[in-house]
Amino acid sequence: MDFIKKPMDIENRSMEIIAPYIKDYHLDEKSAKVYSRLIHASGDPGYAPYIRISDGAIEAVEDALKKGADIYTDVEMVRTGINKKKLASFGGEAHCLIADPDIATVAKKDGITRSMAAMRSFGHDMDGAIVAIGNAPTALFEVIRLIKEEGIRPAAVIGIPVGFVGAADSKQALTENGIIPFITVLGTKGGSPIAASAVNAIMYIIDNSR
């Protein structure tokens, strides 16, 4: 079996293959890198027309990360997918509370999802930080509510939950929040590796500009 085995060769070849799928979008260099990473993580060029990056969102994530901002995730898979060694090199940490027994208790008592209870409990710790949601529409809806009703102010929200119940609506609501810069993918597709890949893409953008 003959196949490419060197990580950097795989990476470079992958980006070459993806390039034609995004060329018609006339993206600036940073946006092209984020688009490429999302398509790379999903294996799905069909993501391209649904990706939405609000004006200044990449720069907002960059600035926050450079200041050592932490990242708050809805599920452990997003935290796992984030390059935490790289994040630590900027001074940041990734947090997730979904497996916390207290969160499970609150969720059960209130009849809500654990990821929704987890985002609520982060509260103002998310001010100035990055929020990265890759699984639960309920978590994204709750973050939007916290922004609108409780004045919580993350630096940016990377909101790419997946599925057929609420995901498309929650992502549409994110694009209409009017307050916080965002990166998302409209529709039902998404997931933890996709959200994590957006974070990683921007960390690599910072690295390449140093």
Place this chain on the structure above:
Amino acid sequence: MDFIKKPMDIENRSMEIIAPYIKDYHLDEKSAKVYSRLIHASGDPGYAPYIRISDGAIEAVEDALKKGADIYTDVEMVRTGINKKKLASFGGEAHCLIADPDIATVAKKDGITRSMAAMRSFGHDMDGAIVAIGNAPTALFEVIRLIKEEGIRPAAVIGIPVGFVGAADSKQALTENGIIPFITVLGTKGGSPIAASAVNAIMYIIDNSR
């Protein structure tokens, strides 16, 4: 914002929405559950025509899990996505070596990916176990080589790596291995949550039949 917040309601509604997308495939009940979970995890009904489950593969995974088989994964995200509490209830554990410093050393020395080195180092520990690959085509190619050339005999391989370099070829090779039962998704799409969801689907099938 009005949306469904109860986990079981979300789950049930999601499965209802997915059902029409798979009805033309005339699947048996267990296969329908696996198809539904893969589509649920990706948010992508476009998976349906590319899913391949070899004859007896679901039963092979069920039998192994019931005997307390362990699961060997290529990356931490697959291990994270597997319901490990459920797995432990059958007596199994999930293993991943990609973050092991010794594996990194071997990978660097041999000019191969870490996930490939990790699968190689599992060796005969994989006999009778489940292999679940959700990221690296190189890891799946290596598992196929271990099966064909070194007589390693997992109970089944869930091989759903993602991407544009090797993923489609590695999954095609899995369907043609001729020895081990498999679950896969042809083409470039796939990923850690997809591989983990196949494992979880089968654990829930066992639960529902108890």
